[in-house]
Amino acid sequence: MLAIVETCGKQYQLQEGRYVDLEYLGVDVNSKVEFDKVVMIVAGEYSKIGQPYVEGAKIAGTVMLNGKNQKVLVYKQRCKKGYRKKQGHRQMFSRVMIDSISFPGKEEIPVEKSLEKPVKETKKKTSAKSSKAKAETKTEAKEEITEISEKSKKTSTKTTAKKTSTATKKTTTKKTTEEKKEVQE
Numbered sequence: 001m002l003a004i005v006e007t008c009g010k011q012y013q014l015q016e017g018r019y020v021d022l023e024y025l026g027v028d029v030n031s032k033v034e035f036d037k038v039v040m041i042v043a044g045e046y047s048k049i050g051q052p053y054v055e056g057a058k059i060a061g062t063v064m065l066n067g068k069n070q071k072v073l074v075y076k077q078r079c080k081k082g083y084r085k086k087q088g089h090r091q092m093f094s095r096v097m098i099d100s101i102s103f104p105g106k107e108e109i110p111v112e113k114s115l116e117k118p119v120k121e122t123k124k125k126t127s128a129k130s131s132k133a134k135a136e137t138k139t140e141a142k143e144e145i146t147e148i149s150e151k152s153k154k155t156s157t158k159t160t161a162k163k164t165s166t167a168t169k170k171t172t173t174k175k176t177t178e179e180k181k182e183v184q185e
Contacts, residue, residue: 001043001109003059003101005035014059014098024092027063033096035059038103046109057103061096069093 002015008023014035027033038057041048048054068090076085 001041001101003038003042003057004040005059006037006039006053007035011039014061014101016098016101019064019095019097021093021095023094024066025063025094025096027066027094029063029065031063033061033063035061041101041103043106043109048103054103057101059101060099062099064095064097066092066094 002013005012005014008025010023012020012022014020025033036053036058038054038059039050039052041054041057048057050057069092071088071090074087074089077083
């Protein structure tokens with residue numbers, strides 16, 4: 001189940017058990033917050049749209065932390081005037097954990113698991129099968145590399161043998177021509 005709430009001049013999509021970063025609310029950490037400007041509620045096939053807000057709908061949450069976002073640089077310059085101005089800004093935010101979404105008729109709606117999103121795990125769990133498969137592919141790749149290198153060594157020895165044989169032929173032909181010249185003189 002999720003709800004769209006209007007707060008701080010913006011609309012946010014909220015879900016039970018999840019947190020959201022809102023504009024700074026000015027409320028201390030670990031204090032309760034309640035949102036009553038609910039624009040829309042979606043629960044499976046059931047959806048309710050407010051005109052402008054859903055009557056009797058409330059969302060309860062707890063402020064987890066108040067902090068600052070990353071710095072945004074604002075740079076202004078006027079060409080050919082020598083005017084340059086550089087400013088940094090860090091916007092304040094409040095992180096709110098959504099505890100409950102309540103509205104009239106909530107008990108009548110069946111809970112569907114398809115709409116609920118699973119929480120992402122931080123580490124991937126690798127099974128023994130997948131690690132064995134990875135090891136096998138690595139060994140196969142190594143075997144292929146060694147086969148290729150052995151083939152290249154064989155071809156390189158053949159070419160060096162050919163080079164040496166041609167070199168000896170050239171030297172023998174030179175000797176024979178030199179011997180012929182000496183004999184003729």
